[in-house]
């Protein structure tokens with residue numbers, strides 16, 4: 001994002017004035033204005049947090065656990081995170097020095113970028129990408145080098161594109177796997193090539209793995225970036241509870257990585273958040289200890305909805321790559337001749353279906369829309385009918 005000149009008539013800093021409001025948020029506001037809207041827009045589970053997790057939180061309040069925890073999060077929760085990661089990734093993170101409990105992955109991302117980058121540094125981000133990455137890097141005084149991906153490559157970044165865009169100012173690469181908005185999952189071979197590129201260019205990796213439990217098909221196809229040879233020392237991983245355990249409103253996540261990086265992030269966290277919400281930490285521990293059955297039930301439901309939505313979109317003429325993870329489909333709307341913004345706005349006005357225009361996720365998202373299938377089967381079926389009607393009208397009129 002280019003810096004614009006300082007505007008002394010504004011009380012808001014030019015750095016903040018330079019970033020836009022979230023493109024998704026605009027659609028939220030439109031959705032809130034009508035009851036008859038079917039929303040495939042918002043990226044959050046339609047499930048309520050499983051009862052045992054809510055109960056653990058209620059019980060923690062009943063017992064009077066209403067104080068700050070340690071800055072890094074309760075040691076109990078950090079130990080549980082360490083155990084969980086050892087089982088899932090093979091990596092052993094020291095709960096006392098290599099784990100920081102954060103206010104969602106959102107806070108973890110902000111801390112990681114601020115702790116790792118100097119003003120003027122570049123951060124590579126394969127896009128389309130989560131809407132917060134650009135503004136977070138910009139607020140840290142850095143700039144994003146967007147690496148375009150394409151439907152032909154299943155939205156996986158190519159090493160050639162990474163090599164062609166790296167400069168001596170590039171400090172880090174931010175990898176979101178599985179990806180929001182495309183649902184793409186990079187396999188072991190693809191990640192290993194990125195790891196080589198990282199070593200060759202002496203980069204640090206910020207791995208946003210918030211969707212790591214939402215994998216369809218072969219569960220072993222997902223690989224934690226930090227578990228690849230040589231990557232433990234170079235990677236800070238961000239994860240959380242919002243998506244896997246339907247806990248978006250609890251605002252809880254965690255960062256893991258080398259002691260030096262976690263210590264840097266902890267300094268920032270100490271002076272801004274102090275500690276993540278205590279009640280949410282109790283809930284998060286219960287999710288890790290007893291949340292597996294609920295997680296698998298939700299995953300089964302998403303898997304079925306994914307088939308329904310992806311088949312439905314392909315049948316009405318919107319080409320869609322099979323998303324291997326997360327809970328988004330990212331179909332092409334190029335056949336209609338509309339831009340992503342016009343498609344999403346007209347669809348909302350004429351058929352009351354909310355989707356997110358692909359361009360809000362970066363330039364290579366133009367010509368696509370994001371549809372979230374963490375919605376009810378009824379809503380998905382009705383949305384496909386309405387989108388089909390809309391696409392037919394648009395294609396016949398062009």
Ligand SMILES: Cc1ncc(COP(=O)(O)O)c(C=O)c1O
Pocket residue numbers: 043103104105106107130176180208210240241242248251252253
């Ligand atoms: C890729 C990605 N990272 C981070 C977040 C933020 O998650 P949290 O609720 O843990 O702050 C989201 C939420 O949509 C996301 O899609």
